[in-house]
Amino acid sequence: MPTETVDTIIIGGGLSGIYAAYLLSQRNKSFVLLEARERMGGRILSREHHGLFCDLGPSWYWPEVNPKMAHLIQALGLKGYRQFEEGMGRYQIPDGAVHTVRGYPMQPSCWRFSGGMTALITKLCEHIPENATQFDQPPMYQHPLYHPPAGKTSIWDGTIHFAGTETADQHGGYLEGALTAAERAVMNH
Ligand SMILES: Cc1cc2nc3c(=O)[nH]c(=O)nc-3n(C[C@H](O)[C@H](O)[C@H](O)COP(=O)(O)OP(=O)(O)OC[C@H]3O[C@@H](n4cnc5c(N)ncnc54)[C@H](O)[C@@H]3O)c2cc1C
Numbered sequence: 001m002p003t004e005t006v007d008t009i010i011i012g013g014g015l016s017g018i019y020a021a022y023l024l025s026q027r028n029k030s031f032v033l034l035e036a037r038e039r040m041g042g043r044i045l046s047r048e049h050h051g052l053f054c055d056l057g058p059s060w061y062w063p064e065v066n067p068k069m070a071h072l073i074q075a076l077g078l079k080g081y082r083q084f085e086e087g088m089g090r091y092q093i094p095d096g097a098v099h100t101v102r103g104y105p106m107q108p109s110c111w112r113f114s115g116g117m118t119a120l121i122t123k124l125c126e127h128i129p130e131n132a133t134q135f136d137q138p139p140m141y142q143h144p145l146y147h148p149p150a151g152k153t154s155i156w157d158g159t160i161h162f163a164g165t166e167t168a169d170q171h172g173g174y175l176e177g178a179l180t181a182a183e184r185a186v187m188n189h
Contacts, residue, residue, distance in 0.1 A: 006030040013133065014042020016178035016185075018121060019072075021128045023186040033128070034137040040125055046116025053116030058175055060110040068179040073113075076123045080111040 008024060010017045013035035024031045043057040060083060063070040073080060085103045092098045113119045125133075171180035 006032045008032075009034060012036070012042065013040040013135075014178065015044060015121070015175055016181045017042070018124045018128070019179050020182035020185055021132065022124045023182060025128055025132075027186075031132060033133045035133065035135050036137050038135050040133070041118060041121040044117045044121055046118035048116070053113075053118075055112070055117045058117055059112055061112075061175055062108050062110050064108040066174070066176040068183070069176055072179065073120070076120070078119060078123055079114045081114060083110045083112055085109075 007029055008031040010020050010024075010031055010033040013021075013033055017033055017035070018040060021031060021033050041057075045056045046053045047056060048054075061069045061073075061080070063080075083106065085105045087103050089101050089103055090098060091101070115122075169177060171177040171184070
């Protein structure tokens with residue numbers, strides 16, 4: 001979808017950008033999502049190993065204190081499971097040494113996704129038109145379409161929304177903050 005013909009440009013395909021795209025799709029609004037990398041998810045990245053998923057970025061959500069996450073998971077029909085608290089855990093530090101620790105109870109309880117946190121990104125992307133996402137985008141200031149008049153960030157009458165952890169952090173941080181940032185941006189649209 002050419003950027004000249006859309007109402008909104010979303011910069012960044014992390015959770016906040018993808019969730020903004022999901023919300024705009026639900027409202028039948030036109031948008032294009034520009035992502036610098038060759039993949040969606042931003043800080044969310046899960047790797048699969050023999051059927052087990054390992055989260056390299058965010059791993060947990062806390063349903064008791066993350067109402068937006070809890071609601072979205074339910075709306076998308078995703079499955080989570082409570083973080084194991086019993087038994088033993090093992091981690092490796094950068095110098096290679098492996099440590100074993102006893103599990104411990106957490107309050108509020110934290111949960112993980114079956115299929116890794118990437119499952120959330122994959123599911124959200126199913127609701128976004130494929131032609132609305134463009135990968136391998138140059139930094140915005142080098143973008144061929146980015147020629148704002150002096151003192152303005154808009155390149156036309158539409159809206160540019162920058163998505164990113166800084167935005168999420170303005171709304172309490174974490175994945176919940178990314179969802180809040182997207183909701184605010186779309187609400188103000
Ligand atoms: C190691 C780690 C563990 C974490 N653990 C948890 C956890 O367990 N639970 C939790 O709730 N939170 C956790 N967090 C925080 C959570 O990951 C972030 O709050 C959330 O993912 C931020 O999402 P975002 O979309 O706002 O930003 P990002 O995920 O940073 O996405 C920004 C996207 O914008 C793209 N981009 C940037 N500039 C441009 C540009 N100029 N043009 C085009 N694209 C651009 C980037 O490539 C990226 O894809 C963790 C963070 C880290 C790093």
